[in-house]
Amino acid sequence: MDATEDAASGRAARPDGTAYVPPSPPSFAAIAEQHLDDVLGYLVYLTADHSLSEDLTVETFERALRRFDRFDARRGGARTWLCQLARSAALDHFRSEARRLRREDRYTVRELREVPPPSFGEGLSPELEHALAELSRAEREVVALRVVLELDGETTSRVLGISPSACSTRLSRALQKLEGMVSADAVA
Numbered sequence: 001m002d003a004t005e006d007a008a009s010g011r012a013a014r015p016d017g018t019a020y021v022p023p024s025p026p027s028f029a030a031i032a033e034q035h036l037d038d039v040l041g042y043l044v045y046l047t048a049d050h051s052l053s054e055d056l057t058v059e060t061f062e063r064a065l066r067r068f069d070r071f072d073a074r075r076g077g078a079r080t081w082l083c084q085l086a087r088s089a090a091l092d093h094f095r096s097e098a099r100r101l102r103r104e105d106r107y108t109v110r111e112l113r114e115v116p117p118p119s120f121g122e123g124l125s126p127e128l129e130h131a132l133a134e135l136s137r138a139e140r141e142v143v144a145l146r147v148v149l150e151l152d153g154e155t156t157s158r159v160l161g162i163s164p165s166a167c168s169t170r171l172s173r174a175l176q177k178l179e180g181m182v183s184a185d186a187v188a
Contacts, residue, residue, distance in 0.1 A: 028068045031078045032061055038079055038149050039086050045144030046090050048133060056093060060086040076158065083145065083159045094137075131181035139174035146171050 026034075039060055043053035063085050064071075071081055132140060138160075145156040146167075157167035 025073065026078070028065060031082075032064070035079050035082050036061075039082050041148055042083055042141075042144050043086055043090060045132070045148060046087070046137065046141050047093075048140065052093070056086065056089045059089045059093075063089065076155070079149070080151070080155050080159060083149070083151070087141075087159060125182075127182050128178075131178050134181055135174055135177060138170060139177065142167060142170045143174050143178070 036057070040053055040057045043056045043060070044050055047053050047056065060082060064082055067085075071078070132143075135143070141160065142156065145151045145159060146153070151159070153164050153167055156171075157164040160167060162170070
């Protein structure tokens with residue numbers, strides 16, 4: 001037996017003679033606390049509705065808690081996993097909402113409703129708020145992941161379920177649109 005191996009456990013020993021004990025994975029509570037603001041911010045950009053984003057954040061973390069035993073850090077980081085769950089929760093909500101609206105259209109006369117303007121968070125200029133509202137949901141989503149959450153291109157493409165080149169193209173087009181709209185608002 002090698003001198004760097006612990007006789008009792010068969011584990012490799014450190015040079016100082018103590019046994020190596022791999023670090024324990026972080027708890028769900030630690031992961032949730034660390035990434036709560038990221039998930040909420042992502043959903044605010046995705047939905048353009050702060051109160052809906054809060055509801056979807058709760059749903060995301062409920063799903064994450066139920067599935068935490070299946071989380072594998074070797075396949076991606078916790079933030080990536082949570083953003084994928086958040087995206088799924090948001091898409092489920094959008095599909096459900098679309099079905100509800102179709103049912104309402106079929107069976108009732110729709111009332112004219114005042115729709116509040118989208119809100120993307122605090123501290124943004126009115127021009128930037130307006131420009132973000134003009135982007136498509138897919139464009140806002142890639143901006144939120146790449147710019148706000150600062151995810152890399154590969155991670156963002158994995159969350160969105162698209163190729164890295166499609167992700168890069170979508171981001172480039174969204175940023176060009178934002179720049180054009182904000183510049184036009186500044187000139188006007």
